Amino acid sequence: MRPRLFASTALLSALLLSGAGAWAQPLGLPSLNSQADSTQGDVLSAEQAFILLPPALSAIKTEDKPEEKQLTLHWQIAPGYYLYRDQIRISDAQGQSLKAEIPQGKTLTDAFFGTVQVFHQQLAVQVALPTRAEQWPLQLQWQGCAEIGVCYPAQQASVTTQQLRLNLDTEPENAAPASAPPQSAAHWLALPPSVLLGPIALPTMALIVFIALFASQWWARRLQLRSGQPVESALLQATIAGLLGARLTYVAQWWPEYGSESTADHLSGLLRMFDIRDGGWNLWAGVLAALFWTLWRSRQQAALRRGSLQALAVGTLILIAGYAMRTWPATQNMPLPRTPFVNAAAQTVDLSSYKGQPLVINLWASWCPPCKREMPVMAQAQKEHPGVRFVWINQGEDAAKVMRYLQTMPLPASQVLLDPQQLASQHWQQRGLPSTYFYDASGQLQGMRMGELSRASLAEHLRGIAPASTKTRDSGPRIQP
Structure with a gap:
């Protein structure tokens, strides 16, 4: 027996x-630098081919100063495309060029500019950080082409102190870090x-x-x-x-x-x-x-x-x-990530800007079968509940893969975010996909689900963050993985 x-x-x-x-x-995601098939049926737009990731601050030590802040600009380049080194220009608000460390690129004989240096896959540029308020916002310009012979006009963008959370007027040089609040037994x-x-x-x-x-x-x-x-x-x-x-x-x-x-x-x-x-x-x-x-x-x-x-x-x-x-x-007191992301429309998105409305955040990847199965359910729910904002954050894949997948699964480009460094997974300390987080209109985490969502389980979570948006009956507590 x-x-x-x-x-x-x-x-x-x-x-x-x-x-x-x-x-x-x-x-266990594929590397950001992994080679992808460069043969594409459609030519990408300039915003899709050359994505400027959210700028970041870093600190370096020099001989003149013990520590100096610098700005890191990172471009993600789709397979089959390249950026021109000589067409990258970075200046302040007064039009003065800033000191930038641009690495050497690959030499190429180009039909448009002759012998040039270009960058494939990705490019990181270090820029000296301006210290005067009148020098902001910074102005950026870059230009690239496709290997099949299509050249794009120059693209432009600006970087503000608000994006970097930098306060030039009130930030003390040797400010002591704020002490973390005491953690309770809970x-x-x-x-x-x-x-x-x-x-x-x-x-x-x-x-x-x-x-x-x-x-x-x-x-x-x-x-x-x-x-x-x-x-x-x-x-x-x-x-x-x-x-x-x-x-x-x-x-x-x-x-x-x-x-x-x-x-x-x-x-x-x-x-x-x-x-x-x-x-x-x-x-x-x-x-x-x-x-x-x-x-x-x-x-x-x-x-x-x-x-x-x-x-x-x-x-x-x-x-x-x-x-x-x-x-x-205590597990629900997890704020939204402060890191801004770039969406599939090449726009910078700060998740905190969604406060004031219920928010559903889904972490996914195109290689994840449960992610593919639940995505139509979530896409339909977004249509049925316009008062709830759904955001899909891709984990660890380059823009070209994401764009190709979105051709088979139409989603609003402004609501699909790119996260090649998996910062969202690090923020929520998540180790599996798909993972979905449910925030109410005040920005408080009310629930999460690791694994595939059905129409029923999604409706249950939506009722928790936006009761007026669902018409299903109340249900009692359930085992929630």
């Missing part, structure tokens, strides 16, 4: 881990959203479920050896009853999201009821279902009832404690 129970428990654990994890892909008890086990990224809550299942089964085995009652079998049945109750209750609560008008879509919605990759579970309904099954199963056997309830209590306490630590308020 024991080998059969062990095999059933192992199979159930694998099912829960795969479902709760929603097949989240580990964030901060140390809060669990991270995900953990990395070798090449596998799993939501923390999925591991909590796994631990609760095996801890309760281990305790049931001890009680069974002591009492001679089939506690293991009763606990396994209660666990299955709890899982069915948690899932069926969740489906009932969000039934409008699983049904549709056409027969084909209705059948698809019915099949989605069994797709547990969306993480749709009602925690309290599952606990009650497991409890009622245990009481009914052992209604005529007091010894079996005591042992089953003890084993069930072990797993339930671990599950509830893990759920509380994962959803602790």
